[in-house]
Amino acid sequence: AQTVTQSQPEMSVQEAETVTLSCTYDTSESNYYLFWYKQPPSRQMILVIRQEAYKQQNATENRFSVNFQKAAKSFSLKISDSQLGDTAMYFCAFMTPNRDDKIIFGKGTRLHILP
Amino acid sequence: GAGVSQSPSNKVTEKGKDVELRCDPISGHTALYWYRQSLGQGLEFLIYFQGNSAPDKSGLPSDRFSAERTGGSVSTLTIQRTQQEDSAVYLCASSPRGGRQGYEQYFGPGTRLTVT
Numbered sequence: 001a002q003t004v005t006q007s008q009p010e011m012s013v014q015e016a017e018t019v020t021l022s023c024t025y026d027t028s029e030s031n032y033y034l035f036w037y038k039q040p041p042s043r044q045m046i047l048v049i050r051q052e053a054y055k056q057q058n059a060t061e062n063r064f065s066v067n068f069q070k071a072a073k074s075f076s077l078k079i080s081d082s083q084l085g086d087t088a089m090y091f092c093a094f095m096t097p098n099r100d101d102k103i104i105f106g107k108g109t110r111l112h113i114l115p
Numbered sequence: 116g117a118g119v120s121q122s123p124s125n126k127v128t129e130k131g132k133d134v135e136l137r138c139d140p141i142s143g144h145t146a147l148y149w150y151r152q153s154l155g156q157g158l159e160f161l162i163y164f165q166g167n168s169a170p171d172k173s174g175l176p177s178d179r180f181s182a183e184r185t186g187g188s189v190s191t192l193t194i195q196r197t198q199q200e201d202s203a204v205y206l207c208a209s210s211p212r213g214g215r216q217g218y219e220q221y222f223g224p225g226t227r228l229t230v231t
Contacts, residue, residue, distance in 0.1 A: 043225050044225075045222035047220075050219055095218055102148075104160075106157065108156075108157050110155075
């Protein structure tokens with residue numbers, strides 16, 4: 001079975017600090033996609049970043065970057081220069097294309113950015 | 116362009132009543148998903164549509180839940196004889212499903228359902 005595990009239910013960091021959210025997954029597939037979604041208190045889920053498994057280069061979107069370790073099945077999210085607006089629930093997600101198209105979500109990490 | 120929209124944004128209903136939740140996906144997106152999210156929890160997959168067909172209904176929690184999609188666009192999630200445990204936020208997402216457009220899902224703002 002394919003699973004996604006986020007081992008940090010909740011984290012707090014000071015504004016402007018760098019924070020890393022961890023995510024591990026389990027699959028026997030070789031081709032898949034990984035995502036990080038952000039859900040602020042407004043509850044609108046927003047895609048933060050995505051990574052194709054066949055790409056070795058880590059994805060980056062402005063202050064957000066990932067550390068993708070395929071052999072270790074690890075996909076952590078690093079937020080640099082954290083801002084108050086980064087306060088949200090963060091979900092790691094996994095998908096195998098052309099299989100069942102179901103995205104499997106982790107249980108989330110609640111991140112608080114403190115002023 | 117317009118994102119995924121859902122209506123109503125909030126719904127309060129009495130136990131035992133039926134409710135319908137609506138989702139308008141992004142135009143051209145072939146895949147549509149329904150999830151349920153209880154307070155402070157993760158996402159529980161309910162059902163997935165590819166076009167108008169639902170190849171995966173495995174997440175529907177009981178036969179009180181049903182969903183349909185017409186014209187490859189709008190989808191309705193119906194909950195019959197609502198129970199208090201049905202109270203949650205119901206999220207809809209659509210996806211272009213592959214190709215250059217990728218596989219990520221775009222979410223609507225959700226419908227908060229409260230069963231009293």
